[in-house]
Amino acid sequence: xxxxxxxxxxxxxxxxxxxxxxxxxxxxxxxxxxxxxxxxxxxxxxxxxxxxxxxxxxxxxxxxxxxxxxxxxxxxxxxxxxxxxxxxxxxxxxxxxxxxxxxxxxxxxxxxxxxxxxxxxxxxxxxxxxxxxxxxxxxxxxxxxxxxxxxxxxxxxxxxxxxxxxxxxxxxxxxxxxxxxxxxxxxxxxxxxxxxxxxxxxxxxxxxxxxxxxxxxxxxxxxxxxxxxxxxxxxxxxxxxxxxxxxxxxxxxxxxxxxxx
Amino acid sequence: xxxxxxxxxxxxxxxxxxxxxxxxxxxxxxxxxxxxxxxxxxxxxxxxxxxxxxxxxxxxxxxxxxxxxxxxxxxxxxxxxxxxxxxxxxxxxxxxxxxxxxxxxxxxxxxxxxxxxxx
Numbered sequence: 001x002x003x004x005x006x007x008x009x010x011x012x013x014x015x016x017x018x019x020x021x022x023x024x025x026x027x028x029x030x031x032x033x034x035x036x037x038x039x040x041x042x043x044x045x046x047x048x049x050x051x052x053x054x055x056x057x058x059x060x061x062x063x064x065x066x067x068x069x070x071x072x073x074x075x076x077x078x079x080x081x082x083x084x085x086x087x088x089x090x091x092x093x094x095x096x097x098x099x100x101x102x103x104x105x106x107x108x109x110x111x112x113x114x115x116x117x118x119x120x121x122x123x124x125x126x127x128x129x130x131x132x133x134x135x136x137x138x139x140x141x142x143x144x145x146x147x148x149x150x151x152x153x154x155x156x157x158x159x160x161x162x163x164x165x166x167x168x169x170x171x172x173x174x175x176x177x178x179x180x181x182x183x184x185x186x187x188x189x190x191x192x193x194x195x196x197x198x199x200x201x202x203x204x205x206x207x208x209x210x211x212x213x214x215x216x217x218x219x220x221x222x223x224x225x226x227x228x229x230x231x232x233x234x235x236x237x238x239x240x241x242x243x244x245x246x247x248x249x250x251x252x253x254x255x256x257x258x259x260x261x
Numbered sequence: 262x263x264x265x266x267x268x269x270x271x272x273x274x275x276x277x278x279x280x281x282x283x284x285x286x287x288x289x290x291x292x293x294x295x296x297x298x299x300x301x302x303x304x305x306x307x308x309x310x311x312x313x314x315x316x317x318x319x320x321x322x323x324x325x326x327x328x329x330x331x332x333x334x335x336x337x338x339x340x341x342x343x344x345x346x347x348x349x350x351x352x353x354x355x356x357x358x359x360x361x362x363x364x365x366x367x368x369x370x371x372x373x374x375x376x377x378x379x380x
Contacts, residue, residue: 142300
């Protein structure tokens with residue numbers, strides 16, 4: 001038996017919004033520790049990793065490990081049936097071929113339940129090595145989304161350069177070029193609006209603008225975003241999901257081929 | 262076509278609609294607005310192609326399908342393997358039936374570990 005109750009169903013709505021443009025379907029792995037999802041987009045360019053800890057739910061029970069293959073478009077339709085203030089409960093039997101979503105209005109006057117068929121998905125899982133990143137940048141998530149959107153006007157690639165002083169986002173294309181510099185915040189009065197950099201080594205890497213903009217769909221989940229970069233390893237874009245967990249996106253940088261090749 | 266007073270009214274309403282719609286931000290921007298007006302407005306996303314240089318993420322992270330094979334081998338060789346095997350077997354399950362079988366395997370593994378440690 002699996003049962004997870006979340007008072008703020010809006011969190012789950014936002015999670016779906018954050019992944020549904022990259023993924024058509026995904027497997028939600030439910031265990032005693034919580035709900036995890038790992039999936040590549042259909043082009044196998046980026047990787048999404050979602051972790052929702054069991055202690056972040058208001059009630060959580062998972063008697064046996066359960067993998068639920070879910071069509072995200074269908075799940076989105078069901079989640080749209082819930083009000084933002086509704087209390088959500090997910091339920092599934094151990095060997096069920098369906099999952100039930102129950103929504104309760106805050107005053108308990110409206111109760112609804114929706115059953116969704118599960119899918120048999122054969123998804124590849126990747127092993128993510130622990131990495132000590134050269135630069136870890138924290139900045140307001142809405143600022144990052146705005147930058148990615150603005151730089152998409154210029155070209156298909158975005159260069160992120162990080163030094164101790166700050167971080168620079170650049171793009172160039174047919175209409176010209178753009179440079180956006182963010183200095184590290186001196187006084188951190190409002191943590192959510194701060195720009196902070198932990199740097200071991202300067203890094204300048206190029207990323208696909210298309211995917212950065214996909215990642216920014218997670219902006220409503222968190223006021224801050226964390227970018228972890230090292231030369232020649234995938235960028236990690238992480239959004240914390242309150243006290244319940246996080247969503248991480250991985251994207252490979254441009255790698256200069258050896259001139260001799 | 263004869264132009265009546267009624268059709269003229271409809272035309273006026275129809276002509277106003279696009280201007281009215283343009284005055285409001287798109288739905289994708291509205292979610293950002295809730296995070297703070299400071300970052301709202303501006304350009305909407307300009308769709309871009311994936312650059313030709315883009316490498317697949319699988320070039321950087323090892324597929325657990327090969328790990329899975331190794332795990333199955335190691336499991337068959339020794340049932341007293343530790344949690345690293347269990348982690349991979351948990352993450353590599355994808356279908357419901359596979360999940361059920363893996364959880365059974367996990368239980369069996371734990372039992373075997375308990376037996377071997379007690380002996």
